Amino acid sequence: MTDTPERIQTSEGKSRLIKHFEKSSINNHNEAWTNLWETNNDDMWDRGKPSPALINLIEQRPDILSPITADGRRKKVLIPGCGKGYDVVMLALHGFNATGLEISAKGVATAERYAREEFPSPQSYNFGSSTSRPEKGSVSFIQGDFFADSGEKFDVIYDYTFLCALHPSMRARWAGRMADLLVSGGMLVCLEFPLFKDPRLTGPPWPLQGVYWDLLAEGGDGIVYPPKAGVEDQRDPRTGQFDRMLYVKPEISYESGKGSDMLSVYVRK
Template sequence: MTTPPERLQSPENRSRLIRHFEQSSIENHNSAWDNLWETDNSDMWDRGKPSPALIDLLEQREDILSPIAANGQRKKILVPGCGKGYDVVMLALHGFDAVGLEISAKGVSTAEEYAKKELQAPQEYNFGSAWAIKSERGSVSFIQGDFFQSDCTKGEKFDVIYDYTFLCALHPNMRAQWASRMADLVFSGGLLVCLEFPLFKEISYPGPPWPLQGVHWNLLAEGGDGILYPPKEDQQVGTGSFERKWYIKPDRSYESGQGTDMLSIYARK
């Protein structure tokens, strides 16, 4: 039986994560995330392994996403909100120079410890069935800081950025800032890879994770504000900074999004 929307949104059915952020203003969300790290509550979003959808993309569609540029240089990829560093390490094992960004100092130290151990003896979950060693490992590094601060990456731009649960962790009022900052950080012609989640939640439901059905397209391609509920009849939508190049439902994803996640790739204009 399907649970009615009013029951899903009732206080007793809201997740620990939603209840935690209901008590914080948007201005204090960074501190709220840091508090969850410091109180050992990262299990609320930790997946325990790198993204199966991203692994399959890297191994099966090198024509779309390759770790080596046309000039022979290794591409640099950023993972904002990298958590414990699973995707950062996996990307390095596939040949990228991978950089993880976290707001929490404890989160960064946790990721650095994980990377140190994992790079010495990579686990099988870093690779898919199509794995074939085509390039040497890239480097791994982590940054502790606020993604929205211009000096966070010291003016550096990236060939690729990967977003899984970073956008959905942000209050909807910050979505336009997310799109603008992504445009600042990606080279012209560079790629923004998004594993779109959660797409199974109604756009009006609370978060985090905040529902994202249609949000990536509105922000990146249409130049909208990403707030689709309630709909704005007079919203003026301009031209976005990105062009969508690829949009598929991945064969594999995390259990929480399997069958509903979409994998999109946007090119910076």
């Protein structure tokens, strides 16, 4: 069953998350996320496994997302807000050099422990239907603020529940930071969630219908309410820093967004 805005707003985990952030100013959201880790409330966003939609993209569309560059270098991937590290480990198992970023020291320690246990003998949920097993890449984790200055560049960034965790006033900064972190021609892969949630509802997770396109392709501020008519069909003016090369409904996804998630790939100009 696909979550409705009412279910996600009133379910115990999500209402606790929203109430937690209602007590905190926007400037203190980093501390609010850290507090959830420190008080063992990370279950409110934990999916328990890597992204099925991302696995399917890697295995079924190597023409779009391959772990090796044209000149034979292993691609560097960043997963901001990586949680317990499921996607970081999965990407490394598929041949990428994967880095996870978390704001909390406890979150990083949790992800590092998971990687130590999972990487040598991975569970089947790290793979889809493909029987091919590429040479493993590397796994690393960083504690820090996504918006802090850094000279490091990546070939790929994966965003699932990172943008929806940010207050809407921070969306333009998110888009600018994504552009800064990617090499020219680099890819931002987004599992867009939640698209089913009424834009009038609060978060996190904040509703994102039409937001990725507005931010990345149009160079907007990401404040899309009400949703623009025909927003996904607009192509001009291309004032954003990204071109969209893929926009599909994934064949498989998490239950929380199944049937409503969209998988998009944006290329840094």
